Amino acid sequence: MPYVNIKITRDGATSEQKAQLIKGATDLLVRVLGKNPASLVVVIDEVDSDNWGIGGESVTARRQAHS
Amino acid sequence: MPYVNIKITRDGATSEQKAQLIKGATDLLVRVLGKNPASLVVVIDEVDSDNWGIGGESVTARRQAHS
Amino acid sequence: MPYVNIKITRDGATSEQKAQLIKGATDLLVRVLGKNPASLVVVIDEVDSDNWGIGGESVTARRQAHS
Amino acid sequence: MPYVNIKITRDGATSEQKAQLIKGATDLLVRVLGKNPASLVVVIDEVDSDNWGIGGESVTARRQAHS
Amino acid sequence: MPYVNIKITRDGATSEQKAQLIKGATDLLVRVLGKNPASLVVVIDEVDSDNWGIGGESVTARRQAHS
Amino acid sequence: MPYVNIKITRDGATSEQKAQLIKGATDLLVRVLGKNPASLVVVIDEVDSDNWGIGGESVTARRQAHS
Numbered sequence: 001m002p003y004v005n006i007k008i009t010r011d012g013a014t015s016e017q018k019a020q021l022i023k024g025a026t027d028l029l030v031r032v033l034g035k036n037p038a039s040l041v042v043v044i045d046e047v048d049s050d051n052w053g054i055g056g057e058s059v060t061a062r063r064q065a066h067s
Numbered sequence: 068m069p070y071v072n073i074k075i076t077r078d079g080a081t082s083e084q085k086a087q088l089i090k091g092a093t094d095l096l097v098r099v100l101g102k103n104p105a106s107l108v109v110v111i112d113e114v115d116s117d118n119w120g121i122g123g124e125s126v127t128a129r130r131q132a133h134s
Numbered sequence: 135m136p137y138v139n140i141k142i143t144r145d146g147a148t149s150e151q152k153a154q155l156i157k158g159a160t161d162l163l164v165r166v167l168g169k170n171p172a173s174l175v176v177v178i179d180e181v182d183s184d185n186w187g188i189g190g191e192s193v194t195a196r197r198q199a200h201s
Numbered sequence: 202m203p204y205v206n207i208k209i210t211r212d213g214a215t216s217e218q219k220a221q222l223i224k225g226a227t228d229l230l231v232r233v234l235g236k237n238p239a240s241l242v243v244v245i246d247e248v249d250s251d252n253w254g255i256g257g258e259s260v261t262a263r264r265q266a267h268s
Numbered sequence: 269m270p271y272v273n274i275k276i277t278r279d280g281a282t283s284e285q286k287a288q289l290i291k292g293a294t295d296l297l298v299r300v301l302g303k304n305p306a307s308l309v310v311v312i313d314e315v316d317s318d319n320w321g322i323g324g325e326s327v328t329a330r331r332q333a334h335s
Numbered sequence: 336m337p338y339v340n341i342k343i344t345r346d347g348a349t350s351e352q353k354a355q356l357i358k359g360a361t362d363l364l365v366r367v368l369g370k371n372p373a374s375l376v377v378v379i380d381e382v383d384s385d386n387w388g389i390g391g392e393s394v395t396a397r398r399q400a401h402s
């Protein structure tokens with residue numbers, strides 16, 4: 001029954017990688033808490049780098065500063 | 068004053084259907100809890116089927132398996 | 135498969151009222167989008183009135199101002 | 202360490218405006234609670250006006266009614 | 269930089285189990301997407317069984333029906 | 336109309352500090368994007384330090400390690 005939301009920057013994660021995140025998060029909840037996987041929901045949000053901030057700056061700006 | 072967030076897979080819900088979700092969720096909170104609809108916010112997120120997992124698999128994979 | 139999150143101020147909503155919100159939100163998604171109710175998740179968050187702001191003020195402060 | 206999520210309608214906010222939101226939200230948490238900005242995350246979600254409801258109507262419908 | 273939110277029913281998960289969820293979710297994002305763990309945030313929400321619905325019923329009601 | 340969610344660890348933030356967060360977040364959206372403050376919602380979630388992870392560890396564990 002758990003619900004897991006994973007937010008990442010939109011950087012070209014493939015369908016295969018997203019499938020691995022879904023599988024991995026589901027297995028984690030089953031293993032640690034014995035949850036039933038059948039109704040376990042995982043939602044992945046991909047966020048533009050302009051819309052994600054860390055340390056007071058957007059990821060876009062941080063990448064420019066470090067490139 | 069309540070806030071309602073509805074997450075669905077992105078499957079071509081129409082503007083009219085989304086308007087019905089907004090109206091229906093608002094009416095529900097008014098009816099059950101007597102909330103003032105004026106400041107009641109509803110946000111609908113449409114999520115790609117690659118990014119939605121249930122039972123450890125993406126919705127994309129489940130649909131392929133069942134088609 | 136949808137996921138619905140309802141945030142309300144913590145004002146003594148009863149178990150019966152919360153059951154009505156869960157039932158009503160589920161029925162809404164079934165009726166408007168034909169979703170399967172079996173894996174439809176609803177999560178209700180009750181938020182202290184100090185922690186909810188509207189119009190730049192906490193709900194606590196607004197209620198004091200209007201009482 | 203805080204996490205701030207800002208949801209706005211998708212109305213052409215510029216990269217510069219989003220950078221200001223990220224900076225402003227970070228400064229706010231540093232100033233009020235003395236939080237360390239280094240690991241302070243801000244995520245901005247831009248939501249289509251069809252998908253945002255207020256007062257039981259979508260923002261799209263409200264704008265049409267008031268134009 | 270990712271942000272992971274795990275919502276579970278409040279059923280006595282121990283500090284040790286919650287530490288395992290945090291570690292496991294962090295490792296998953298590092299392994300699948302090569303993310304830097306240092307700023308990777310995991311937030312666990314524990315939700316009362318009255319406030320969690322599945323299949324149109326609260327978890328409280330489902331447990332009573334099946335006990 | 337925006338919605339802002341601020342998640343912090345539960346460390347004794349006072350009502351006054353939370354009022355400042357609500358006021359500050361509201362002013363930020365008004366100043367940067369010209370939003371109408373009247374229907375601008377801010378929700379603050381306070382999260383137990385066992386339930387907040389960063390760098391693969393709970394905040395509880397990190398504080399013990401650094402004390």
